[in-house]
Amino acid sequence: MKKHNNQDSRNFGYGKQLAYAGKQALNDRYGADGKFSTRASHAARFNQFAQWCKSDGINDARKITAEHIAAYASDLSNQVASGEKAVSYAQNQLSSVNVVLSTMRGNTALNVSPSKLVGERSHIRDTVPLSLERSNFDRALKLMPSGEGKLAVFLAREFGLRLREVGLFRPGEAFSRRLITMATLIFNAV
Template identity: 35%
Template structure:
């Protein structure tokens, strides 16, 4: 059952008017007033209310810039989910820390629950693929082969192809949507690698080695759907329009598309360990069941028949390769994917 906030909304003169009757037509000021209600009810302190108001302002700017929304009544859960995904992506590319991602999403949830009077728009950090505050994932977000195949039958052919690209090539959703699979397919045949440049965070291109037929197959299938258009975005839509449609379609079947990228990272880790050690099926911490650090290094040493120091070196090198394939320059970001 959705928990209802009983202090605040029922006391407003017209809780169904613009911004749920929070006393301002400006969404940012309305958010401040919602937090003031929580303060009056001793649910938050003055400092917390001020900080959360500032954090919510970023969400308000996002709503205006990306969706043209200036009234809280027009906010839907998919808008919060998309913003949460933006935070996850910023964390993913190192632009913000995991604590910041949690704090900004928490502020949105806090304001909206008070404004509306319930938690129907609430999106948790876990749902958004944001790891816990340590930055080390304790929840395996990879999508199983069985679930992946089921999802592909439930999605449109275009989104099914994008999901396969994310799984096989490690694309973020925006990268997959803005990519040209046909051009990448040609490059893969010529160079045994592809250049990912459209939709990357910070505009930094990266080169991904092509090492399996499944990667080629993913590009082939996507290129058929792409046709003569320059990307996987339908020719009659902008990226924003397409992404809104995608979030709705994903939401209907409970699909978390970043889970495909997690699968790529975990499979890539095992492949890099195989290349280094000649030993198959060496799993990362989150999928092996061994905690990151000493326990996992011992697991590697036992599988390979090497020393702990050698196991550490193998692990570090595999993580560096995975980080680069995901578009990062730091190995600590792999903690969110590999544990």
């Protein structure tokens, strides 16, 4: 049962406390039984926004304006600049504010662009992974005792698979038995 768009009630009819109202809005948006991790992540990040609002004297979502969100974003941006927070986390915090407030209000009038307000994410590696050097990889492969382990490390490196993907990989279904035997013999020789 959706409760939002009750413009006359505190926090749009979701409850008296802003953080609690945010949780209830997330239950409305995602359902109370599913998406537990998503709801929990948004709720935790929105709770920080609710605490910030409370310290600013705001206890009702109806009173939140674009200026309040811009001021919150400015605080987050300052924390990013000082190294207290990562850009990605600050963006996630603003994204959660967008999600909860749009659900409570029933519109996207207060949505902001997290990347414009707190900065762009940068995923540029500044060190070369050890596994990229073929000599390190070959040395590690020689130290492995089992053929299955060698095959797993090889698949992870050469095909970019994560270890979990390698663990779930069923080579019998992917390759013929002959190819597996050949690969095992090659890796045992290394």
